Amino acid sequence: MTSFAELGIDQDIVDTLAAKGIVDSFPIQEQTIPLSLPGQDVIGQAKTGTGKTFGFGIPVVQRLGLNPEPGVKALIVVPTRELAVQVYEDMDLLTSGRSTSVVAIYGGKAYEGQIDQLKAGAQIVVGTPGRLIDLAGQRLLDLSHATEVVLDEADKMLDLGFLPDIEKIFQRVPEKRHTQLFSATMPGPIIALARRFMVNPIHIRATDPDEGLTQANIRHIVYRAHALDKVEIVARILQAEGRGKTVIFTRTKRAAQKLVDELNDRGFSAAAVHGDMGQEQRERSMASFKAGKKDVLIATDVAARGIDVDDVTHVINHTIPEDEKAYLHRVGRTGRAGRTGIAVTFVDWDDLHKWALINRALDFGQPEPTETYSSSPHLYTDLAIPAGTKGRLTKAPITAAVRTTEGESERRPRRRRPAEDGAAPAAAAEGAGTHDGEGREHHDGKPAPARRRRRRRPSGQAPQGA
Incomplete structure (x- = not known):
């Protein structure tokens, strides 16, 4: 050099x-x-x-x-x-x-x-x-x-x-x-x-003599994935060994926002850059990604040329690019400044013809993407994902807790409606007072229509049978 x-x-x-x-x-x-x-x-x-x-x-x-x-x-x-x-x-x-x-x-x-x-x-x-x-x-x-x-x-x-x-x-x-x-x-x-x-x-x-159309320091992995399983696969990839900053590309603005919401709900630190966001929002997302405050950036192609971060280890094409040029620009976010990187591309069943054109143009030698699900063993071995990894980092939110004097948390008890005759409510049998799965009962175990009629009864009118 x-x-x-x-x-x-x-x-x-x-x-x-x-x-x-x-x-x-x-x-x-x-x-x-x-x-x-x-x-x-x-x-x-x-x-x-x-x-x-x-x-x-x-x-x-x-x-x-x-x-x-x-x-x-x-x-x-x-x-x-x-x-x-x-x-x-x-x-x-x-x-x-x-x-x-x-x-x-x-x-x-x-x-x-x-x-x-x-x-x-x-x-x-x-x-x-x-x-x-x-x-x-x-x-x-x-x-x-x-x-x-x-x-x-x-x-x-x-x-x-x-x-x-x-x-x-x-x-x-x-x-x-x-x-x-x-x-x-x-x-x-x-x-x-x-x-x-x-x-x-x-x-x-400026090219290296032994370098083809794609960078030699980027490993390209192509999966045929089902649309409903993609988020689960992505969540597992984000837990791969050695995974650093990651850029995920989607085809539409709506898909980008939906994915960032889903990943944040699963406990990942994700930000988005797409056309429905204001410019200041986009700049804040980019700044937090570059600074490492967020390690996952979900973007549409509008950001493909503006993500200049040297330490991106993975690029995931949530949806296949339109052509080989778009593919090269997307995956070029990793493997920068002499580093190595991994590019994972999901191909929907309807987009197999697009992949055939990209594969031919870039001479990948992978005409048939491997059919892959979040439970596929080869997903774990291909990307060094620890065995037993699931698609969520954090559990779903629980109900509010109250802090005791000893510093321990206990679940806040649910407030009950007082009985109409003033008597203390009797202990309910196990399983009573909840939905039966068919939408017939509310929390007090009584049919919902009767409760609504009782609430609409004019004031001063005595209930039937009183």
């Missing part, structure tokens, strides 16, 4: 990274930084989790200098809000020893704070296309001096339909600029985009 100090990077940036324990560069960084520093347009292609942010971020910060003039000098465009926050944090780290200011511009947050930072002279803007165009249209964001332009996760922008917005943004930046484009995959429209807006770019594809 080559250290950052050997790549011609300014010493203050090297020291900042070293203070965080980051000394050696990844292949994509080693190959792109020496080209970008002098101003060469670069297309960087590498798998998720291989250090692309520092690959383009270090040249941007260094080329702006120690004390850049106020005003937007660099623009980094990203496809999702979560990724905007992640890239902002990395850029903020790189500029911590300089006067350079970074601002994140994305939807779901109040305009005022972002506008105030722009007016204060922020030099680096990290933003999503929609909010960038919005503020530029209101003349609150001036991109006419942004000589450093980066497109991050360009293939995701293509998937989300952002290419027309990217063209609008390029119309607002100077013609003479330094442009970098980074992506995990490079479909045809992205290559066409690069040809239009970049000047003689050098295409760097």
Whole structure:
């Protein structure tokens, strides 16, 4: 490995990274930084989790200098809000020893704070296309001096339909600029985009010679699972030996919320990130996951590109991704920064055709997923789940208890209705006074309709037989 100090990077940036324990560069960084520093347009292609942010971020910060003039000098465009926050944090780290200011511009947050930072002279803007165009249209964001332009996760922008917005943004930046484009995959429209807006770019594809389409340090496990049994299987996987932070992907927002509620009820520490949540809620969930306060994150694909956490050990596809690209981006949350990881994918009976396409595209050699249930012995052996593990960490809540003087808890007695004739209630036989399973009796053992008629009887009217 080559250290950052050997790549011609300014010493203050090297020291900042070293203070965080980051000394050696990844292949994509080693190959792109020496080209970008002098101003060469670069297309960087590498798998998720291989250090692309520092690959383009270090040249941007260094080329702006120690004390850049106020005003937007660099623009980094990203496809999702979560990724905007992640890239902002990395850029903020790189500029911590300089006067350079970074601002994140994305939807779901109040305009005022972002506008105030722009007016204060922020030099680096990290933003999503929609909010960038919005503020530029209101003349609150001036991109006419942004000589450093980066497109991050360009293939995701293509998937989300952002290419027309990217063209609008390029119309607002100077013609003479330094442009970098980074992506995990490079479909045809992205290559066409690069040809239009970049000047003689050098295409760097950083892969290991013995590495296929999928990371060699990720173990891929595929199960054909029944929808009603998935939560039970997930709960057992979350108790596997060596299981660290875990990301679970669902297809819909409703499924994500339902799963997080279910896992929390079972005693796990889970958070969610999906489109029905407010931006601040999503950011709190991500922050608690990164800090380790929550060790399970349930997300829809909206967060697949914004989860940049090195110590994720497991990724679980609760529902199969739509295609091989989505699969790679999901499972790329684990096995990051040279670590190993496990990716478990559930395939419903109705989705076997989708798995066949993914299996063929990625050359997995697993055309038939193994039929698996929460009680299947191979589930335990495949994932190092201790024998006898059940799908719940905590017992169901019990009724309220009262604290005695000795500090022991005892169950609070249930209040009884006084007998109508004033006599003390007789002891009930075992099993009396409860539901009989057919809905005929209430807690006092008397038919419910009679009780309702008695409650509706006008005041002062004597009961029959009195």
